[in-house]
Amino acid sequence: xxxxxxxxxxxxxxxxxxxxxxxxxxxxxxxxxxxxxxxxxxxxxxxxxxxxxxxxxxxxxxxxxxxxxxxxxxxxxxxxxxxxxxxxxxxxxxxxxxxxxxxxxxxxxxxxxxxxxxxxxxxxxxxxxxxxxxxxxxxxxxxxxxxxxxxxxxxxxxxxxxxxxxxxxxxxxxxxxxxxxxxxxxxxxxxxxxxxxxxxxxxxxxxxxxxxxxxxxxxxxxxxxxxxxxxxxxxxxxxxxxxxxxxxxxxxxxxxxxxxxxxxxxxxxxxxxxxxxxxxxxxxxxxxxxxxxxxxxxxxxxxxxxxxxxxxxxxxxxxxxxxxxxxxxxxxxxxxxxxxxxxxxxxxxxx
Amino acid sequence: xxxxxxxxxxxxxxxxxxxxxxxxxxxxxxxxxxxxxxxxxxxxxxxxxxxxxxxxxxxxxxxxxxxxxxxxxxxxxxxxxxxxxxxxxxxxxxxxxxxxxxxxxxxxxxxxxxxxxxxxxxxxxxxxxxxxxxxxxxxxxxxxxxxxxxxxxxxxxxxxxxxxxxxxxxxxxxxxxxxxxxxxxxxxxxxxxxxxxxxxxxxxxxxxxxxxxxxxxxxxxxxxxxxxxxxxxxxxxxxxxxxxxxxxxxxxxxxxxxxxxxxxxxxxxxxx
Amino acid sequence: xxxxxxxxxxxxxxxxxxxxxxxxxxxxxxxxxxxxxxxxxxxxxxxxxxxxxxxxxxxxxxxxxxxxxxxxxxxxxxxxxxxxxxxxxxxxxxxxxxxxxxxxxxxxxxxxxxxxxxxxxxxxxxxxxxxxxxxxxxxxxxxxxxxxxxxxxxxxxxxxxxxxxxxxxxxxxxxxxxxxxxxxxxxxxxxxxxxxxxxxxxxxxxxxxxxxxxxxxxxxxxxxxxxxxxxxxxxxxxxxxxxxxxxxxxxxxxxxxxxxxxxxxxxxxxxxxxxxx
Numbered sequence: 088x089x090x091x092x093x094x095x096x097x098x099x100x101x102x103x104x105x106x107x108x109x110x111x112x113x114x115x116x117x118x119x120x121x122x123x124x125x126x127x128x129x130x131x132x133x134x135x136x137x138x139x140x141x142x143x144x145x146x147x148x149x150x151x152x153x154x155x156x157x158x159x160x161x162x163x164x165x166x167x168x169x170x171x172x173x174x175x176x177x178x179x180x181x182x183x184x185x186x187x188x189x190x191x192x193x194x195x196x197x198x199x200x201x202x203x204x205x206x207x208x209x210x211x212x213x214x215x216x217x218x219x220x221x222x223x224x225x226x227x228x229x230x231x232x233x234x235x236x237x238x239x240x241x242x243x244x245x246x247x248x249x250x251x252x253x254x255x256x257x258x259x260x261x262x263x264x265x266x267x268x269x270x271x272x273x274x275x276x277x278x279x280x281x282x283x284x285x286x287x288x289x290x291x292x293x294x295x296x297x298x299x300x301x302x303x304x305x306x307x308x309x310x311x312x313x314x315x316x317x318x319x320x321x322x323x324x325x326x327x328x329x330x331x332x333x334x335x336x337x338x339x340x341x342x343x344x345x346x347x348x349x350x351x352x353x354x355x356x357x358x359x360x361x362x363x364x365x366x367x368x369x370x371x372x373x374x375x376x377x378x379x380x381x382x383x384x385x386x387x388x389x390x391x392x393x394x395x396x397x398x399x400x401x402x403x404x405x406x407x408x409x410x411x412x413x414x415x416x417x418x419x420x421x422x423x424x425x426x427x428x429x430x431x432x433x434x435x436x437x438x
Numbered sequence: 439x440x441x442x443x444x445x446x447x448x449x450x451x452x453x454x455x456x457x458x459x460x461x462x463x464x465x466x467x468x469x470x471x472x473x474x475x476x477x478x479x480x481x482x483x484x485x486x487x488x489x490x491x492x493x494x495x496x497x498x499x500x501x502x503x504x505x506x507x508x509x510x511x512x513x514x515x516x517x518x519x520x521x522x523x524x525x526x527x528x529x530x531x532x533x534x535x536x537x538x539x540x541x542x543x544x545x546x547x548x549x550x551x552x553x554x555x556x557x558x559x560x561x562x563x564x565x566x567x568x569x570x571x572x573x574x575x576x577x578x579x580x581x582x583x584x585x586x587x588x589x590x591x592x593x594x595x596x597x598x599x600x601x602x603x604x605x606x607x608x609x610x611x612x613x614x615x616x617x618x619x620x621x622x623x624x625x626x627x628x629x630x631x632x633x634x635x636x637x638x639x640x641x642x643x644x645x646x647x648x649x650x651x652x653x654x655x656x657x658x659x660x661x662x663x664x665x666x667x668x669x670x671x672x673x674x675x676x677x678x679x680x681x682x683x684x685x686x687x688x689x690x691x692x693x694x695x696x697x698x699x700x701x702x703x704x705x706x707x708x709x710x
Numbered sequence: 711x712x713x714x715x716x717x718x719x720x721x722x723x724x725x726x727x728x729x730x731x732x733x734x735x736x737x738x739x740x741x742x743x744x745x746x747x748x749x750x751x752x753x754x755x756x757x758x759x760x761x762x763x764x765x766x767x768x769x770x771x772x773x774x775x776x777x778x779x780x781x782x783x784x785x786x787x788x789x790x791x792x793x794x795x796x797x798x799x800x801x802x803x804x805x806x807x808x809x810x811x812x813x814x815x816x817x818x819x820x821x822x823x824x825x826x827x828x829x830x831x832x833x834x835x836x837x838x839x840x841x842x843x844x845x846x847x848x849x850x851x852x853x854x855x856x857x858x859x860x861x862x863x864x865x866x867x868x869x870x871x872x873x874x875x876x877x878x879x880x881x882x883x884x885x886x887x888x889x890x891x892x893x894x895x896x897x898x899x900x901x902x903x904x905x906x907x908x909x910x911x912x913x914x915x916x917x918x919x920x921x922x923x924x925x926x927x928x929x930x931x932x933x934x935x936x937x938x939x940x941x942x943x944x945x946x947x948x949x950x951x952x953x954x955x956x957x958x959x960x961x962x963x964x965x966x967x968x969x970x971x972x973x974x975x976x977x978x979x980x981x982x983x984x985x986x987x
Contacts, residue, residue, distance in 0.1 A: 137506065153661055168571060299853075302674070305932065308826060449895035458794070461793075464790070468809055524726075528722045547720045550724075558924070560945055562735070565737065565738035569733060588731050651928050669819045673823045685823065696811070
């Protein structure tokens, strides 16, 4: 129960309905000190935020932070459901497509640039009045070097009969799924208005597909258990898996890297906007971004003071100038068709 | 077999063989996952492969600073305790009535109270979320406990009713004829005799709440992460070996609790 | 004690159920009839949309059918376990029940996760199968319906074994002796005496196993993957992923009604059987 505000009628009702249970839950009734709830993504992001961002943020302030793992689309639906009341979390983390939705629905507030000392250090491409871009995510082909002897070079290699039964895919509820489908569509000559070519190619791929993960998380399990040997994947997640000793490598197909940006936002109606801004600003700090760039996180930095290092320089971008050249996707065109695409994909793949 | 002139009793032998085989396979499959997870949790490598290449306690040590996981476990524990208390407080009187009376009202109650066992819990969780939302509230610990109580109370009812039916009514009559009030009879006679049934039900309700995913998925708020959902996310996305260690801890605690429940409440007898 | 005072004992729990169970379900039904997310005119449009689309209908059918398969596997293995348990010495009986109950008390996530390790392409089961030369290449168990059924059967086994055991241990063992003294072989005794007499337990076990199998969200998603969509995942996708609450409410109602129908049929079957015997 929320103890920050005085007894409102709602709290009173809640207390009543709880049969006095709240009193039995000392650990659950929050302390009066300021508390920030920040959304984070599963996997690499959660680890990096827990191990690097949280300690850096907590330095020198008296506040607590709860990092809650929620996917971007779930964050949107939860914020929508809570509209008008206290939002369930204060900091949102979105991929490019959700930012459009969130702005349209009025779920996030304009980022208070003046209160964010590190904002000015970002490369111009990563500055955004609705919230700074904290990183980029790039997709390519992941493969198991022990079982795929010649590294793939093109997306078409997934259709190679040698890999029959060993190709992995993920459902379209992740950006990875949508981005792969869109890129496939582009290569096969489709347009944003016509996904026919992508679905035709997908249908031809299905006999080779060994497993389709229900979500991005389960995808990692497929690699760990060596259930799949070749699949489209995010650069970061491949690095995380490698760090855990899973045999997996990442290549960017010859058609070039495709990606999107990840950003953080102060949620509209947050009770602690200053704290939220401070949390986001910490993520922009060059020292924090440099730490997150190290393995096993390999988070691509957006702060201009951080020189690129490590695995990303071999596959994605040698310098920051290259980052700005990574091809993006037209989310304004893709977003409205998202649920139709998901629906069609689910029908196509149904075993 | 005692009959010497009988044909070699191939029927008895084949029945034993078939049933023995089926039961053996079943038992192996019942126990294997628990064993596998226990063994995997002692791995010394970063990856969750079975069998592990070497053994160590490193992942159990890592649990000590897994603060997110500890927090989730603590939340789950408190929620399960509250749920169990509510289940026992509300379930015990109801079971007493349900065991004693065949009144139509009681029969209707029986159907109603047992239906959470049959209805899809996920649909109930979703209904709960809609309800909470339409009333203008947000998901919270309070609602979570109430939701858990609904799906866990049938366990208490089942074991308590079973214990009640074993109760000799003559004992109660004797107590009352000796002038004891209803309340005294309940406290001095009924309660001690059905305590084991209640305890077994409470244990089952506790485990069911501690392990609940479908209701928590909808009714837990973002500030209160519960353990099963946290573990689920960790397993899915991080393949974190600490998850295996946490699983190991849960398995061992469960075993310990089961043994205690067996010793004190005769768990296995109450569940029959 | 009077009937009135006995009935009164159920009131607290009844109140809880009225507010926290019946009311939410009514709201669910109401929402499923709403035209838009904010209410509006009543419509059966969402139900029509579900029934009219073969894809949706096949998800429902597959889910109900999955439950049947898992229940049958459970029965096939569970009956012998209960049978042996009922005949075992009291000490062994406790150990056996302990083993049977173990899975239902181990965290569902933990258990399912363990199955991923066992069923994977290089998992324990495939290592054994390949080692024994039973197959040339690893079997596809993870992300297949067979895998889901195996795991469901294991997880729900206690729900099948316990009710059967209860009934079996109440049957007078003289009945078996009599049957055999009259010359019936063991198999015949099993089919003609033991199975019919334990039918109430079998039916109860089947109902519990069935209801639990079709709603096992975690198992179905983790072991089944994205290509096998069952109703719980479908509801979750529509509710949270697509944020389409009225439609999700409608399919929840359809799913619940379908489950209740199956349970009622099984129940009716059990009742007829009891009269028969």
